[in-house]
Amino acid sequence: QKEVEQNSGPLSVPEGAIASLNCTYSDRGSQSFFWYRQYSGKSPELIMSIYSNGDKEDGRFTAQLNKASQYVSLLIRDSQPSDSATYLCAVVRDTGRRALTFGSGTRLQVQP
Amino acid sequence: EAGVTQFPSHSVIEKGQTVTLRCDPISGHDNLYWYRRVMGKEIKFLLHFVKESKQDESGMPNNRFLAERTGGTYSTLKVQPAELEDSGVYFCASSQDRGLGNTIYFGEGSWLTVV
Numbered sequence: 001q002k003e004v005e006q007n008s009g010p011l012s013v014p015e016g017a018i019a020s021l022n023c024t025y026s027d028r029g030s031q032s033f034f035w036y037r038q039y040s041g042k043s044p045e046l047i048m049s050i051y052s053n054g055d056k057e058d059g060r061f062t063a064q065l066n067k068a069s070q071y072v073s074l075l076i077r078d079s080q081p082s083d084s085a086t087y088l089c090a091v092v093r094d095t096g097r098r099a100l101t102f103g104s105g106t107r108l109q110v111q112p
Numbered sequence: 113e114a115g116v117t118q119f120p121s122h123s124v125i126e127k128g129q130t131v132t133l134r135c136d137p138i139s140g141h142d143n144l145y146w147y148r149r150v151m152g153k154e155i156k157f158l159l160h161f162v163k164e165s166k167q168d169e170s171g172m173p174n175n176r177f178l179a180e181r182t183g184g185t186y187s188t189l190k191v192q193p194a195e196l197e198d199s200g201v202y203f204c205a206s207s208q209d210r211g212l213g214n215t216i217y218f219g220e221g222s223w224l225t226v227v
Contacts (some may be wrong), residue, residue, distance in 0.1 A: 002154075003167065004154070004164050036218075041117070042220055043115075043203070043217075043219055043220045043221065044203070044218045045218070046216065046217075079163075097160070097167075097168050097170075098143065098160060099145075099157040099160060099168060099170070099171065100147075100157060100216065102147075102154045102155040102156070104153070104154040105154070
């Protein structure tokens with residue numbers, strides 16, 4: 001079992017729709033959770049971080065965390081073609097270390 | 113402000129040769145990380161420097177990999193001798209401090225192909 005699991009996609013949504021990206025993790029002691037966006041050939045860029053159960057909203061992005069079910073999700077409202085990228089879920093498993101454990105990423109395609 | 117810069121952006125070497133990758137973190141960032149993504153796999157942690165000290169090198173795959181950060185500024189990652197399975201993209205990242213809320217900034221990666 002992978003430590004962080006994501007559906008590789010591609011997830012295809014029409015422009016203006018809500019894109020829902022999901023991630024599950026295996027280590028129940030994981031402390032902090034991140035969503036990175038990566039355009040092809042570019043660096044991963046942090047778009048959301050979440051540390052406690054519930055929802056966290058930032059503009060068109062909402063991160064949701066459910067530690068009991070060990071999943072974290074990212075919702076993108078009013079999806080734009082420029083949102084087309086690979087979205088990486090990352091987890092910090094141990095606050096004594098800062099190493100990020102990444103999922104393999106979900107490729108999102110927003111159709112104009 | 114300049115971001116995390118990496119050099120070279122692309123490198124093709126023969127099996128058995130040596131390659132040295134360089135990373136310049138964001139100015140003032142004490143924390144420097146190396147990650148890599150080999151073909152078809154997820155990005156994996158290699159090691160973490162705090163200034164010039166190796167804080168965590170648990171992800172280094174074997175002793176063919178040597179990372180240094182002399183003076184606590186830029187870092188190098190040397191692969192010697194390179195093997196075919198070392199092909200992939202090597203990311204460097206930096207952050208200002210180790211707090212949970214501290215953003216880790218990634219460079220665009222050094223793409224390594226071993227033939």
